[in-house]
Amino acid sequence: MVSPSSPILPFSSVSSPLSSSSKTSPVMKERGYRNWADLPPELTSSILLRLGAIEILENAQKVCKSWHHICKDPLMWRKIDMHNDLGHEHKTICRHKAMCRHVVDRSQGGLVKIDIWYFGTDSLLDYIADSGFTSAIVKLPLLEDLEVSACDLSVESLEVVGKCCPNLKTLKLNNPLINYNDDEFAIVIAECIPKLRHLQLLRNRLTNTGLKAILDSCSHLDHLDLRECSNINLVGDLEMRCYEMIRVLRFTH
Incomplete structure (x- = not known):
């Protein structure tokens, strides 16, 4: 009072x-x-x-x-943001995992977006939607925003994202430790998630070939973040296409 x-x-x-x-x-x-x-x-x-x-x-x-x-009210938990006041001590991470499980329970299956940042684990995703990343994605068909940072994501998993989340508008993939061909990854984005509006690929080994595939298919893209993508040579026709198509373009140079 x-x-x-x-x-x-x-x-x-x-x-x-x-x-x-x-x-x-x-x-x-x-x-x-x-x-x-x-x-x-x-x-x-x-x-x-x-x-x-x-x-x-x-x-x-x-x-x-x-x-x-x-x-x-479950409607309060359709979008869950867990990045506030995050700490990296073990006790803090354990507490945030417990809180995340609690708010997922409150959503009662209506979850459309979740931001769990540094404490995301397979066991936590398993709790959110039965088993692992792909099972979580399958259970979240209304998902519009997805960010995967500091953890491995396979090409196959990305294909599941494209198949099961037709409303996906924002995709952020930030992982310098991937061990597969990034142009193959870009082609999956182009073929499976063509309705993207916001794409972020930080520290990615993408080349001009992959970027061209994305530009060819993702006609709605208006925000593209390619910082620290050192294998891209943004010159000539490719540079012109980027500036003509993309409203907000971020690049290392």
């Missing part, structure tokens, strides 16, 4: 979580203050959706009973 003698405070400053009454005191009404708990549920939900999962679990849902109820 907001103190009668103070201005309206953000939720993190509100005391006595969950035990506060949702009623606005006479003093607050007289002074023109409004209780956050009195906001329409739709507006409160819209505000809370701008927070990350960790902020919601550790702060927002503890403000009052009405916020706690809204934070348990």
Whole structure:
């Protein structure tokens, strides 16, 4: 409950979580203050959706009973962002894995996007959708954004992404440790995910051949990030095509 003698405070400053009454005191009404708990549920939900999962679990849902109820709504967990305040200590990673499982449970199968950053493991993906990366993708047909960083992704797995996620608009692949032909990888992107609008390939061994295949097929692409892709020689006709097709182009040089 907001103190009668103070201005309206953000939720993190509100005391006595969950035990506060949702009623606005006479003093607050007289002074023109409004209780956050009195906001329409739709507006409160819209505000809370701008927070990350960790902020919601550790702060927002503890403000009052009405916020706690809204934070348990499966619609709040269609898109899960777990990158807030991440640490790399073992205890922190274990805690975030447990929190991730909890919010996936809250989504009740309605998950369309999940951002789990540095603590993603096969066992965690297994929990999200039965078994491993490809099983997770199969269970997420509404997925629109996918980022795979610092872990291996096979050509076969990418083909599954293209087959099972027809709504995919953003693909970010950031891994310098891959051990297969990156042009083959680019050809899979061109053939299986032609509706991409945003493609990021950082530190990739892609060559002009692979880039040309992507440009030939992905006609909706308007944001292309090829930083540290040292095997691409962006000159001549290929350079002209990139600047004509791509609204936002990022390149090492």
